[in-house]
Structure formats: structure tokens, C-alpha cells
Amino acid sequence: MANLPVLDLSDLDRGEASAASFRTRLREATRDQGFLYLVGHGIDPDLQSRVHGLARAFFALPEADKLAIENVGSPHFRGYTRVGGERTEGAVDWREQIDIGPERPAVDRDDADYWRLQGPNLWPSALPELEIVVREWHDRLTEVGQRLLAAWAESLGAPADVFDAAFAEPSTLIKIVRYPGTSASRKGHGVGAHKDSGVLTLLWVEPGKDGLQVEIDGEWVDAPPIEGAFVVNVGELLEHATGGYLHATRHRVVSPRSGSDRISIPFFLNPALDARIPVLELPPELAADARGVSDDPGNRIHATYGENALKSRLRAHPDVAAIHHPDLVAARAAAAA
Ligand SMILES: O=C(O)CCC(=O)C(=O)O
Numbered sequence: 001m002a003n004l005p006v007l008d009l010s011d012l013d014r015g016e017a018s019a020a021s022f023r024t025r026l027r028e029a030t031r032d033q034g035f036l037y038l039v040g041h042g043i044d045p046d047l048q049s050r051v052h053g054l055a056r057a058f059f060a061l062p063e064a065d066k067l068a069i070e071n072v073g074s075p076h077f078r079g080y081t082r083v084g085g086e087r088t089e090g091a092v093d094w095r096e097q098i099d100i101g102p103e104r105p106a107v108d109r110d111d112a113d114y115w116r117l118q119g120p121n122l123w124p125s126a127l128p129e130l131e132i133v134v135r136e137w138h139d140r141l142t143e144v145g146q147r148l149l150a151a152w153a154e155s156l157g158a159p160a161d162v163f164d165a166a167f168a169e170p171s172t173l174i175k176i177v178r179y180p181g182t183s184a185s186r187k188g189h190g191v192g193a194h195k196d197s198g199v200l201t202l203l204w205v206e207p208g209k210d211g212l213q214v215e216i217d218g219e220w221v222d223a224p225p226i227e228g229a230f231v232v233n234v235g236e237l238l239e240h241a242t243g244g245y246l247h248a249t250r251h252r253v254v255s256p257r258s259g260s261d262r263i264s265i266p267f268f269l270n271p272a273l274d275a276r277i278p279v280l281e282l283p284p285e286l287a288a289d290a291r292g293v294s295d296d297p298g299n300r301i302h303a304t305y306g307e308n309a310l311k312s313r314l315r316a317h318p319d320v321a322a323i324h325h326p327d328l329v330a331a332r333a334a335a336a337a
């Protein structure tokens, strides 16, 4: 039995009663757990296995090919992060990954710091197919994410298109991640406990590879992959948009045992960098249940997506920050002092 609710996106196409029941379950699952499994999403199994194969092929490349696109060469936090190159809650994560964002030219704008996140990706020249398949993955998953957003909006008493303006040019982020196995002596911390900083996450996990854990009522609950399902979770901006009615749940990944490893591919759907996500006016019966947005002084949620994203990127990649953004690091240190 799954520890999280399993929802079928194709219920939206089976008439109004079935669509309405999908929306209610979506609202309840993401209010109570903040996490669910999604089946019926229509992402072709063949596309899933092509992306999986290329992810495996990338991590199997010689070290030099991976380091040729190392993220320390990108002011935009793109490219390859080696194992141990990333931090969550100040502690080193034990995973290697490629970060891929929207393919847009860098801009020189000084009206907001977050424009520095915009710029080209770094693609491995040893694996040219990766870019082509990731583009298809990006487009398909964006469609699924947009359908979910419309369903959430309606389920919360708002027009289905309430988020559309903010998402006209979404800022997606795709991570292709590999968690190496660790020896028993290293207490397994693949990625530390965190909330996702954007709106919603669609997570593909290599079949049979557990390790993801979700914090529910103060307990860490295992969320192993279910055949053909994506794991869906709410990010901080959707919590913000619903006054805390929907919940950005903390989660983490425990390292695989020594001798094995685990691939995952999280897809983060976010509004444009300069978009403020609309705050929904909930119907009174729902508003009564909204908990308010979490107010953690160590982790302020910014309503403009670019600010929230820049916060989490500078925190996760201090080496990139030090090389390319020393002025921002200094300004933030001064503000915190
Ligand atoms: O790899 C996973 O299963 C989850 C990764 C994750 O939570 C993240 O990258 O934000």
C-alpha cells in the first residue's frame, strides 16, 4: 500500500463528476500531505525510458566530459554539479546532477538581481541526444503541470486560468540527479530536508529505487516509486498563493546502500522570474482551514519567483555564488548581520 494518495490525471477527461472528484482529491491530498502519486498523466513510457537511458549514459561518461560542463562555469547555475558540490541546510548533499533551465540568452538588467538566473544551459558535447530528449520532456511535463495548476485553481474556488498570466513564460528547472551508494559508515544524506522553492514539482524516479522520504505530522514517511507514476508536490510559492492552505512539505532523500545508486529527475514548474504569483481569495469554508504561510526566519518565502529562486540557488551552490556573485553574497551577509 502506498503511503501517499494516488491520483489519476485522466479522471479530468471522464466527464464533470469525475473531474470534480479529481479536483477535490487533489486539494485534500495537497492540503494534508503536500505530496501525491500521479498516474494517467499521458507521459509516454517510451519517452520515460529514453530520458532514463540518457541520464544513465551521462553519468557513465568519463569524469572529464562531465566536468567540461561544470556549473562553476555558469553564472546562471546551469550544468553539472559533482558529488558533494551542493548544500542543503548547510550540509553537503551526496549526489551529482545536471541543472537545466529554459534556454534563453543572458540579460544585463540591473532592476533585479534574479535576472542573473537567466541564460544558456551547458550541454554535454559527448551526448548530443540529451538536449533533444530533454526538450521533449520539458514540453510534455509543462503541459501536465499546467493542467494540475488549473485543477488546483478550480478546486480552490478560483477561475481555472487564474495562474495563466504568471506562467506565460514559465521558469522551469529540470535536474537529472544520481545518488551514489554510500558505505554504512556514512549516515546517508542524499539530499537534506528541504521544501521546493517554486510552485509544483513533478518527480520521476528510477523504478525500484526507494530513498525519498516525506515529513508528515513530524514523522519521516517513505515514498518509494510506484510503477509509471510521478511524485507530485507543492512548492513554497503555491503555499504562498493559498495562504498556507496547500502545504510545501519537507522531504529528503536517504542515500542508496553501497554498491547501488539511484537516478531521479525532478521537474520544477515555476512562473516567470519577475512574476508575482496571485494570492487566491479562498471561499470562506476553505479559508477557515488555511494555516497561514510558514514563517521561518531562516527561510523567508518571497512572492516574486525570481527572488525565491535566487535565495535557494545561492544557498545550494556557494561555490558558484562566490565565483560569479560575490556582490550578492556580501550584500546578503550584511543584511543578515
Ligand atoms: O531525488 C528525489 O527523489 C528528490 C529530489 C528533490 O527533492 C529535489 O531535488 O528537490
Ligand SMILES: [Fe+2]
Pocket (backbone or CB within 6 Å): 194, 195, 196, 251
Ligand atoms: Fe525537493
